[in-house]
Amino acid sequence: MHSAPLKVGDLARQTGLSVRTLHYYEEIGLLSPSHRTASGHRMYSAGDVARLQQIKSLRELGFSLEQITACLDKPGFSPLQTIELHLSRLREQIALEQRLCARLEGLAHVLRAGEDVSVEQLLQTIEVMTMIEKYYTPEQLAELKQRAEAIGPEKMREAESAWKTIYDDMRAEMQNGSDPKSEPVQQIVKRMRVLIDAFTGKNPEIERSLNRMRQQEPAMRDQHGMDPELHEFIGKAMR
Amino acid sequence: MHSAPLKVGDLARQTGLSVRTLHYYEEIGLLSPSHRTASGHRMYSAGDVARLQQIKSLRELGFSLEQITACLDKPGFSPLQTIELHLSRLREQIALEQRLCARLEGLAHVLRAGEDVSVEQLLQTIEVMTMIEKYYTPEQLAELKQRAEAIGPEKMREAESAWKTIYDDMRAEMQNGSDPKSEPVQQIVKRMRVLIDAFTGKNPEIERSLNRMRQQEPAMRDQHGMDPELHEFIGKAMR
DNA sequence: CTTGATCCTCACGCTACGTGAGGACCTAGC
DNA sequence: GCTAGGTCCTCACGTAGCGTGAGGATCAAG
Numbered sequence A, B: 001m002h003s004a005p006l007k008v009g010d011l012a013r014q015t016g017l018s019v020r021t022l023h024y025y026e027e028i029g030l031l032s033p034s035h036r037t038a039s040g041h042r043m044y045s046a047g048d049v050a051r052l053q054q055i056k057s058l059r060e061l062g063f064s065l066e067q068i069t070a071c072l073d074k075p076g077f078s079p080l081q082t083i084e085l086h087l088s089r090l091r092e093q094i095a096l097e098q099r100l101c102a103r104l105e106g107l108a109h110v111l112r113a114g115e116d117v118s119v120e121q122l123l124q125t126i127e128v129m130t131m132i133e134k135y136y137t138p139e140q141l142a143e144l145k146q147r148a149e150a151i152g153p154e155k156m157r158e159a160e161s162a163w164k165t166i167y168d169d170m171r172a173e174m175q176n177g178s179d180p181k182s183e184p185v186q187q188i189v190k191r192m193r194v195l196i197d198a199f200t201g202k203n204p205e206i207e208r209s210l211n212r213m214r215q216q217e218p219a220m221r222d223q224h225g226m227d228p229e230l231h232e233f234i235g236k237a238m239r
Numbered sequence C: 001c002t003t004g005a006t007c008c009t010c011a012c013g014c015t016a017c018g019t020g021a022g023g024a025c026c027t028a029g030c
Numbered sequence D: 001g002c003t004a005g006g007t008c009c010t011c012a013c014g015t016a017g018c019g020t021g022a023g024g025a026t027c028a029a030g
Helices: A008-015 A019-027 A046-060 A065-073 A079-113 A119-135 A138-151 A153-176 A183-200 A204-216 A218-222 A228-237 B008-015 B019-027 B046-060 B065-073 B079-113 B119-135 B138-151 B153-176 B183-200 B204-216 B218-222 B228-238
Strands: A042-044
Touching: A008 A019, A008 A042, A008 A046, A042 A046, A046 A065, A046 B119, A065 A079, A065 B119, A079 A119, A079 B079, A079 B119, A119 A204, A119 B046, A119 B065, A119 B079, A138 A153, A138 A183, A138 A204, A153 A183, A153 A228, A183 A204, A183 A228, B008 B019, B008 B046, B046 B065, B065 B079, B079 B119, B119 B204, B138 B153, B138 B183, B138 B204, B153 B183, B153 B228, B183 B204, B183 B228
Parallel strands: none
Antiparallel strands: none
16 A cells, blocks of 8 residues: 655656756755665655655745755744744845846846947946946836836937037037137037926926036046136036 | 045045955956066055946946956947946846735735734745735736725734634534525625625636636635535535 | 675765965065 | 964865765566
8 A cells, every 4th residue: 555665866857856956865964864775775755755845835935945854853943933034035135136137137138239248348338337327316217217218219319419419519619718608508508408408397406416426437538528728627617 | 636546445534445356357457457576465546436437337237247347448338339238137026026025015014913923924924825816917916905905904814713603603503414505594694795896806707717716726725624515515505 | 595686884075266374575664 | 483372274084965976786577
């Protein structure tokens, strides 16, 4: 009536584990076969198989072999507490990975937009992203992301090139020796206003964050071929 | 103008890494200090520091040290593809962990309901849960879960005890020798119907799954003190 | 009796470092 | 010049959960 004891290979096939795994489980005292033949071959009884099933169940729940050993061998063991601890850690890890996922998605998005995906481009994008995350609150970032999706990628590229022409025009005015308060310069400032409002959504908090970042991060300016004099000139023009 | 080279301890403090980590990065050829003193002390230049910053950025994105080495040292390297691969694996892992989380939550929920949280209780609950997951499709499980939440835990416990009295009453009828088709037995069947409908939500798919499980899993019956004769009797009564 | 499958133990490999051990070097104060 | 405390060096073992051989014994079938 009782099933015959199994050899390692048979048990391995039956459970889908490897022979090495069963050896290891014995090595750490988690599952020892209840019998050995005279020649030293392991013989697993039905009870051993049942225990292995339990081990597999607990493994699928993500417990470590050490925890499983404690759970199965210590008599007064509280599983609920262990599970809750395990759960809290798992939830934390998921939250962490989701944040990471969001960052990677953003990164992939940016890289897909530009065609050159060199390592330098990657590293600079990362740098910009971490910098951005430093200056904006998570809520602001969510708002920015939402607005970016509403606007669409073509409009984003248009804005990108609009900034370039604005900088070119500004530089031309500066090299002409124009007064920052003069009419043609103020016209360019109006074009900047439109773009900035499109970016910030006229949210004053976001505009403050943007200004803080522009002031404190010299690396940001280099991106668009911005030099200190031009920066100074634009600063005057915007007042 | 250029910053002085740093010793390991200084670099470690500056980056928040450990000295051992920096030693290790050199060991695997990821970051070697560009100079050593005559006595063998490592001296990290500003360029080394910059490279370390890049390494840190890529590490925060979850890349392995081997991937980072490849990324930084091979000239023709496509980051986008790597990131997308990384992303897909990460998303898969998150999905896996979320399923695991749901299972652990269900487990914790069941364990909190009953007061005895012994290891046997835990293992039996796991067994029942995996069995349930085998017979119902994920959509059906979601439906069941939703209904369970709508009903609330007290009603669940009421249903639990209602089942017990139904089994008791049925057993009494059986031991009285009643005909399964007789009026009092059919009254009990009606009470069963109500409970089953409450569980299945009158969804015929779910009822089919339930019947399949009841037929194929003898272990399920033992839970409520069900024996083969009683099972047989109830089967006749329900036709 | 041979042959191929299976079994045994031993032992190194993997990741990304932590944690000493034992000894050389550096800087400050005396 | 000497000492003391801090910092540096290399070497080497430990982690979790096995994978992957090496080299040899045992088993079941023909």
